[in-house]
Amino acid sequence: MARRKKIYEGKAKTLYEGPEPGTLVQYFKDDATAFNAEKHDVIEGKGVLNNILSEFFMLGLGQIGVPTHFLKRLNMREQLVRSCEIIPLEIIVRNYAAGSMSKRLGIDEGTQLPRPIVEYCYKDDALGDPLVTEEHIAAFGWASQQDMDDILSLALRVNDFMSGVMLAVGIRLVDFKIEIGRVYDGDFQRLVVADEISPDSCRLWDIKTGQKLDKDVFRRDLGSLTDAYTEVARRLGVMPNNPPAPGKPQLVN
Numbered sequence: 161m162a163r164r165k166k167i168y169e170g171k172a173k174t175l176y177e178g179p180e181p182g183t184l185v186q187y188f189k190d191d192a193t194a195f196n197a198e199k200h201d202v203i204e205g206k207g208v209l210n211n212i213l214s215e216f217f218m219l220g221l222g223q224i225g226v227p228t229h230f231l232k233r234l235n236m237r238e239q240l241v242r243s244c245e246i247i248p249l250e251i252i253v254r255n256y257a258a259g260s261m262s263k264r265l266g267i268d269e270g271t272q273l274p275r276p277i278v279e280y281c282y283k284d285d286a287l288g289d290p291l292v293t294e295e296h297i298a299a300f301g302w303a304s305q306q307d308m309d310d311i312l313s314l315a316l317r318v319n320d321f322m323s324g325v326m327l328a329v330g331i332r333l334v335d336f337k338i339e340i341g342r343v344y345d346g347d348f349q350r351l352v353v354a355d356e357i358s359p360d361s362c363r364l365w366d367i368k369t370g371q372k373l374d375k376d377v378f379r380r381d382l383g384s385l386t387d388a389y390t391e392v393a394r395r396l397g398v399m400p401n402n403p404p405a406p407g408k409p410q411l412v413n
């Protein structure tokens with residue numbers, strides 16, 4: 161097969177030119193990074209799990225009318241997505257205090273917030289994705305006021321959907337990050353949920369035990385990341401047919 165054109169390589173995913181104009185192939189790598197890639201490891205099977213979990217969440221969002229970039233899963237590590245212009249913001253929704261919010265505001269991790277809180281970070285690795293306000297976003301033209309209204313409404317709908325799906329399998333959605341892209345239908349612009357939704361970009365705690373089932377397991381050296389993500393996939397009923405089993409031969413896609 162001819163070598164595909166690589167469009168972009170990020171820390172956990174690579175984007176290749178898709179088979180048709182306006183499409184991309186999103187390849188999920190096994191790389192795990194934290195603290196702006198200061199910490200890095202390759203965790204066998206992570207890409208397979210995130211591909212399948214992101215497919216599951218994006219399909220579910222589509223079913224409740226939240227537009228996403230997802231078109232279809234191609235194989236164990238790749239999905240076909242609509243090409244879009246990523247708005248340079250990380251949109252974070254928090255239901256319970258944790259991570260950088262707990263540090264910044266001195267609130268104990270796990271404290272329930274009075275209502276979901278939405279934060280914006282400017283996507284710039286060199287700057288460490290700094291927290292920004294809507295004033296910055298408007299002044300620097302990263303998104304219009306209309307975009308911001310739409311982004312807030314999308315973020316809260318994703319939060320309600322994800323919270324409900326997780327609650328049903330005994331998992332608390334503490335917080336998560338999404339990215340939003342613009343797609344153009346002729347002159348008409350629409351915003352869609354893009355990138356990925358996976359345990360890499362959420363905080364997921366077992367409701368009964370508080371056990372962490374997300375990338376904090378890697379960030380904080382709490383055990384096996386594959387075991388944590390496998391548990392999420394198992395509870396949601398989306399375990400891949402060839403589950404990544406450390407030490408066993410892996411199918412190469």
Ligand code: TMP
Nearest residue numbers: 258259260261335336337360361362363
């Ligand atoms: P934070 O508490 O470190 O700001 O993280 C908030 C949420 O955003 C958490 O669910 C993890 C996710 N996140 C990412 O997806 N990518 C990142 O680069 C960071 C820092 C956090």
